[in-house]
Amino acid sequence: MARGIAAPTEHQELIEWVGDIAELTQPDEIVWCDGSEAEYHRLAEELVAKGTFTRLDPTLRPNSYYAASDPSDVARVEDRTFICSRREADAGPTNRWKDPAEMRAIFTGDSSGAAGTGGEKSGPFGRPGDGGLFRGSMRGRTMYVVPFCMGPLGSPLSAMGVEITDSAYVAVSMRTMTRMGRAVLDQLGTDGAFVKAVHTLGAPLADGRADVPWPCNTTKYISHFPETREIWSYGSGYGGNALLGKKCYALRIASVMARDEGWLAEHMLILKLTPPRGEARYVAAAFPSACGKTNLAMLEPTISGWSVETVGDDIAWMRFGEDGRLYAINPEAGFFGVAPGTGQHTNANAMKTMYGNSVFTNVALTDDGDVWWEGMTEQPPAHLTDWKGDDWTPDSGTPAAHPNARFTVPAAQCPIIAPEWEDPRGVPISAILFGGRRASAVPLVTESFDWQHGVFLGANIASEKTAAAEGKVGELRRDPFAMLPFCGYNMGDYFGHWVALGKDAERKGDRDKLPKIYYVNWFRKDADGRFVWPGFGENSRVLKWIVERLSGDAAGVETPIGVLPAQGALDTDGLGLSPADLDLLLTVDREVWREEASLIPAHLETYGDHTPPELWAEYEALVARLG
Numbered sequence: 001m002a003r004g005i006a007a008p009t010e011h012q013e014l015i016e017w018v019g020d021i022a023e024l025t026q027p028d029e030i031v032w033c034d035g036s037e038a039e040y041h042r043l044a045e046e047l048v049a050k051g052t053f054t055r056l057d058p059t060l061r062p063n064s065y066y067a068a069s070d071p072s073d074v075a076r077v078e079d080r081t082f083i084c085s086r087r088e089a090d091a092g093p094t095n096r097w098k099d100p101a102e103m104r105a106i107f108t109g110d111s112s113g114a115a116g117t118g119g120e121k122s123g124p125f126g127r128p129g130d131g132g133l134f135r136g137s138m139r140g141r142t143m144y145v146v147p148f149c150m151g152p153l154g155s156p157l158s159a160m161g162v163e164i165t166d167s168a169y170v171a172v173s174m175r176t177m178t179r180m181g182r183a184v185l186d187q188l189g190t191d192g193a194f195v196k197a198v199h200t201l202g203a204p205l206a207d208g209r210a211d212v213p214w215p216c217n218t219t220k221y222i223s224h225f226p227e228t229r230e231i232w233s234y235g236s237g238y239g240g241n242a243l244l245g246k247k248c249y250a251l252r253i254a255s256v257m258a259r260d261e262g263w264l265a266e267h268m269l270i271l272k273l274t275p276p277r278g279e280a281r282y283v284a285a286a287f288p289s290a291c292g293k294t295n296l297a298m299l300e301p302t303i304s305g306w307s308v309e310t311v312g313d314d315i316a317w318m319r320f321g322e323d324g325r326l327y328a329i330n331p332e333a334g335f336f337g338v339a340p341g342t343g344q345h346t347n348a349n350a351m352k353t354m355y356g357n358s359v360f361t362n363v364a365l366t367d368d369g370d371v372w373w374e375g376m377t378e379q380p381p382a383h384l385t386d387w388k389g390d391d392w393t394p395d396s397g398t399p400a401a402h403p404n405a406r407f408t409v410p411a412a413q414c415p416i417i418a419p420e421w422e423d424p425r426g427v428p429i430s431a432i433l434f435g436g437r438r439a440s441a442v443p444l445v446t447e448s449f450d451w452q453h454g455v456f457l458g459a460n461i462a463s464e465k466t467a468a469a470e471g472k473v474g475e476l477r478r479d480p481f482a483m484l485p486f487c488g489y490n491m492g493d494y495f496g497h498w499v500a501l502g503k504d505a506e507r508k509g510d511r512d513k514l515p516k517i518y519y520v521n522w523f524r525k526d527a528d529g530r531f532v533w534p535g536f537g538e539n540s541r542v543l544k545w546i547v548e549r550l551s552g553d554a555a556g557v558e559t560p561i562g563v564l565p566a567q568g569a570l571d572t573d574g575l576g577l578s579p580a581d582l583d584l585l586l587t588v589d590r591e592v593w594r595e596e597a598s599l600i601p602a603h604l605e606t607y608g609d610h611t612p613p614e615l616w617a618e619y620e621a622l623v624a625r626l627g
């Protein structure tokens with residue numbers, strides 16, 4: 001049996017589960033993480049000693065580390081991500097499904113299907129020797145027990161979890177990304193509910209075998225059991241595959257909790273926008289991975305008198321309050337942001353956020369012990385060590401940082417973090433934005449006619465693929481609500497959940513309190529393949545139009561696809577956009593849109609009779625408007 005300090009909790013279910021997982025995975029040692037700074041430093045030191053972390057020059061970037069992953073373990077693995085609901089129909093056509101008993105058998109070797117049945121078993125996961133990927137998977141390693149809270153501690157909108165992991169990189173990252181440690185155990189008490197999340201690198205150390213800086217396994221499983229609220233992750237140490245509070249819990253498992261309990265768990269940033277006069281507004285926005293959430297959340301407005309503050313950059317949990325308004329919290333405590341493209345001119349606030357206390361994964365190392373990536377500065381340094389550990393010069397012809405290289409930083413370090421970002425009540429949302437990368441067809445901004453039409457816009461998001469997931473970059477795919485890789489149940493039922501929440505609000509007479517829904521596209525290209533819209537800080541101009549629409553102060557024109565800014569209503573002063581550019585950004589080409597609309601039925605049919613009839617009605621109405 002593994003050595004370790006006694007469990008610092010009297011939560012019997014938690015103690016037993018940790019014991020069961022230890023018996024299954026057979027670590028050398030068990031460490032219950034307390035979340036203290038001392039613990040963080042100790043684990044970071046251990047990672048330095050192992051070669052996983054390289055300490056950056058503390059005079060340049062205090063208390064910060066560089067990590068290079070195995071070149072095969074650089075992004076989420078969507079084709080190895082499974083939703084193991086009892087019924088296949090509950091996973092839906094866009095998730096990979098596996099029967100929960102079958103998946104458990106793969107993991108534990110116990111093929112009986114039910115836990116704790118056979119009398120001669122040594123534990124709930126069958127006998128040693130039964131096989132199973134997790135059996136003995138932590139041999140030679142330390143097992144960390146990481147209690148974490150998604151959302152401010154004590155908020156009625158928050159929820160807890162415990163991640164068991166054999167990766168110290170994961171344990172330190174969880175301290176940055178979540179509220180982690182002793183305070184969470186206190187909150188859990190003796191019988192608090194928590195999501196069980198088990199993570200192993202799948203790289204046990206046999207007697208005397210040397211470790212490597214980034215252990216992982218070529219076999220990978222990122223598995224979710226929505227009914228029992230469990231996550232089992234095997235074989236990867238990277239981001240969304242391994243930091244299980246993030247996409248696995250806060251989106252895939254939480255979306256199921258939200259369906260069951262009448263709220264929303266969404267892939268959305270949350271920002272606070274304050275006009276020169278008038279009240280501050282909170283805006284949530286869903287864009288697919290690597291399509292601009294972190295950048296919009298930290299935007300520096302280019303229009304005078306307007307300010308933006310950050311509440312969250314990736315995930316929003318939202319619930320209707322007693323007053324009928326939709327309240328959002330950011331369940332995370334840190335940012336796990338895309339490094340390439342982040343620089344002084346695009347996202348100065350992100351650059352300031354990562355002044356120290358940061359972990360950088362798969363970026364390049366400078367000769368003076370700092371980090372660099374494409375887009376950080378205009379001129380690359382003359383010499384670097386690239387993310388693969390090779391010498392790099394500007395002539396190398398390969399990127400110095402992996403395109404999905406990431407920074408991990410505490411949200412509290414963001415210079416424009418909103419003072420209310422940890423308000424346990426959440427913030428009231430006035431507008432929801434949907435968007436994606438579309439080189440053609442989709443205007444800069446479109447206002448939906450109403451909630452249901454907005455749901456239709458969200459359901460139809462299509463975006464060009466990015467490096468955030470394994471696969472071909474640039475290919476156009478449907479990514480409804482930017483949730484395609486993150487919805488823990490049937491996406492058709494998810495559309496129905498959104499429709500139903502709108503109808504509930506209407507029944508209660510709260511129609512006018514529903515957030516207004518918009519569709520934005522910063523990525524329109526001209527014939528030369530150049531982005532027409534300058535983007536980044538200039539996106540504040542679009543936010544301005546949206547907020548002025550909310551207060552009835554900006555003009556719009558009705559088009560077949562929604563309401564667009566009327567001529568002159570969008571502030572484009574000083575941008576130097578030609579009439580042709582403006583035309584491309586702010587008009588609807590009926591011919592092109594008839595073509596767009598013709599692609600919708602196949603998309604809605606994907607979900608069969610799970611697609612709510614209201615979306616078909618929206619489709620019919622769109623076709624009728626297009627004539």
Ligand SMILES: Nc1nc2c(ncn2[C@@H]2O[C@H](COP(=O)(O)OP(=O)(O)OP(=O)(O)O)[C@@H](O)[C@H]2O)c(=O)[nH]1
Pocket residue numbers: 287288289290291292293294295296313314336337338340341342346468522523531534535536539
């Ligand atoms: N052209 C253009 N590029 C942008 C804009 N906003 C962001 N980007 C680029 O898009 C890439 C991803 O931006 P992020 O803000 O990190 O995207 P994200 O949605 O937070 O990504 P995830 O963290 O993977 O969910 C970066 O390379 C940015 O430079 C914009 O307004 N215009």
Ligand SMILES: O=C([O-])CC(=O)C(=O)O
Pocket residue numbers: 075076238239240241246247289290314336468469
């Ligand atoms: O989950 C990850 O690995 C990174 C991320 O935020 C995304 O892909 O959306």
Ligand SMILES: [Mn+2]
Pocket residue numbers: 290293294313314336337338
């Ligand atoms: Mn991001």
